[in-house]
Amino acid sequence: MSKPKVVLGVSGGIAAYKACELLRRLSESGHDVRVVPTASALHFVGAATWSALSGNPVSTEVWDDVHEVPHVRIGQHADLVVVAPATADMLAKAAHGLADDLLTNTLLTARCPVVFAPAMHTEMWEHPATQENVATLRRRGAVVIEPAVGRLTGVDTGKGRLPDPAEIFEVCRRVLARGATEPDLAGRHVVVSAGGTREPLDPVRFLGNRSSGKQGYALARTAAARGARVTLVAANTALADPAGVDVVRVGTAVQLREAVLKAAADADAVVMAAAVADFRPAAYATGKIKKKDDQEPEPIVLVRNPDVLAEISADRARSGQVIVGFAAETDDVLANGRAKLARKGCDLLVVNEVGERKTFGAEENEAVVLGADGSETPVPHGPKEALAETVWDLVSARLG
Numbered sequence: 001m002s003k004p005k006v007v008l009g010v011s012g013g014i015a016a017y018k019a020c021e022l023l024r025r026l027s028e029s030g031h032d033v034r035v036v037p038t039a040s041a042l043h044f045v046g047a048a049t050w051s052a053l054s055g056n057p058v059s060t061e062v063w064d065d066v067h068e069v070p071h072v073r074i075g076q077h078a079d080l081v082v083v084a085p086a087t088a089d090m091l092a093k094a095a096h097g098l099a100d101d102l103l104t105n106t107l108l109t110a111r112c113p114v115v116f117a118p119a120m121h122t123e124m125w126e127h128p129a130t131q132e133n134v135a136t137l138r139r140r141g142a143v144v145i146e147p148a149v150g151r152l153t154g155v156d157t158g159k160g161r162l163p164d165p166a167e168i169f170e171v172c173r174r175v176l177a178r179g180a181t182e183p184d185l186a187g188r189h190v191v192v193s194a195g196g197t198r199e200p201l202d203p204v205r206f207l208g209n210r211s212s213g214k215q216g217y218a219l220a221r222t223a224a225a226r227g228a229r230v231t232l233v234a235a236n237t238a239l240a241d242p243a244g245v246d247v248v249r250v251g252t253a254v255q256l257r258e259a260v261l262k263a264a265a266d267a268d269a270v271v272m273a274a275a276v277a278d279f280r281p282a283a284y285a286t287g288k289i290k291k292k293d294d295q296e297p298e299p300i301v302l303v304r305n306p307d308v309l310a311e312i313s314a315d316r317a318r319s320g321q322v323i324v325g326f327a328a329e330t331d332d333v334l335a336n337g338r339a340k341l342a343r344k345g346c347d348l349l350v351v352n353e354v355g356e357r358k359t360f361g362a363e364e365n366e367a368v369v370l371g372a373d374g375s376e377t378p379v380p381h382g383p384k385e386a387l388a389e390t391v392w393d394l395v396s397a398r399l400g
Contacts (some may be wrong), residue, residue: 091137095136115142124160125160143171174221193220213236221245279302
C-alpha cells in the first residue's frame with residue numbers, strides 16, 4: 001500500500017526548528033512527507049536539513065522542476081497539508097488566496113484536509129486582522145488549532161507559542177483518519193472536563209479518585225481535530241496539553257464548577273468527562289492531622305459537593321446547547337445509567353463499568369452511550385479516542 005502523502009509547510013518563524021520533530025514523527029509513523037518551506041523559513045532551518053529528514057527534495061520556488069508543475073501537483077496529490085509554524089503573514093496569505101511562492105500555491109491547489117498550527121507573538125495573534133483571517137480559514141473548512149500559552153521569543157510570555165510537536169502530530173493523525181470529511185465542529189465552541197477532583201483534608205492529604213484524565217483529553221484532542229474551539233477544564237492530571245486547546249486547571253469540585261460555568265456561557269456543547277467528587281470534608285484542618293497512639297482518629301464529616309452536571313443541564317447557558325455526562329458504574333451498569341440520565345437531565349450519558357483494573361489509567365475504554373431520546377449506542381473495547389469520536393458524532397448530529 002502506498003504511504004499517505006503529507007505536505008509539511010513551514011513558514012518563517014523562530015518555531016520552525018520544532019517542525020523537525022513533527023517531520024520525524026510523521027515519517028517514522030509511515031507517512032511520505034514533502035517539506036515545502038517559505039524562503040523566510042530557510043533562515044531558521046536550511047533546505048539540506050529538511051531534505052535529509054524527509055528523503056524528498058525541498059524547494060521554495062514554483063520555478064524549480066517546472067516540467068513537473070510542482071505548484072499544482074504537490075497539492076493535488078497530498079492526503080494532508082499541515083503548516084507548522086503558521087505565521088500571521090502565512091495565515092493572511094492563505095485567507096486571501098495569495099500565491100507568491102510554492103507553499104501558497106500548494107495551499108490553493110490542495111483538495112485534502114488542511115491544518116494550520118499558528119505561532120506568533122500574543123499581540124499578533126490577538127489582532128483583529130489575524131482573528132478575521134483565522135475565522136475565514138475555519139469557515140472554509142481548514143483546521144486552525146489554537147496556539148499554546150508559554151514562553152515566546154526574548155522575555156515575552158503569552159498565547160502564541162507553537163503547540164508541542166507531539167500534540168500537533170496527534171491532530172494530524174486524527175484529521176488523516178477522517179479523510180476528506182468536513183470538520184463538522186468548525187465554528188463550534190465545546191467545553192470538556194477531565195481528570196479527578198481532590199478535596200483537601202489538611203495541607204498534605206485529600207480525598208480523591210483514580211481518574212487519569214485520558215478519556216477527557218482524548219475528547220478534547222478529537223474535538224480540536226474536527227475543527228472546534230475547545231476549552232478543557234483539567235483537574236489534577238499529569239498529561240501534556242493537547243494542541244489547539246485552551247486548558248483551565250482546577251483542583252476541587254467547587255473550582256471545577258466555577259470554571260465549567262464560565263466556559264459554558266457561550267459553548268455549543270459541554271462534555272463532563274471529569275470524575276467530580278460527590279462529597280468533601282466539612283472542615284479543613286490548617287495543620288497536618290496528627291496520629292495519636294492512644295486515641296482513635298476523629299470521624300471525617302462529609303458534605304455534598306455541587307452537582308455540576310445536573311446544574312448545567314437544568315439551566316442551559318444557550319438554546320440548543322448539548323450536554324453530555326459520564327457515569328462510572330460498578331454494577332447494574334445500564335440500569336444505573338438510565339436512572340442517572342433521567343436524574344441529571346443531560347442529552348447523552350456515557351456509561352462504563354469501572355474498577356481497580358478497569359478504565360482508570362488505561363489507554364482503552366468500553367461503554368454504552370445512552371440518549372435522552374431512548375437511544376443506546378454501544379462502543380466496543382478499543383482506544384479511548386474511538387469512544388471520543390462516537391461521542392462527537394452523536395453531539396454533532398444533535399447540534400444539527
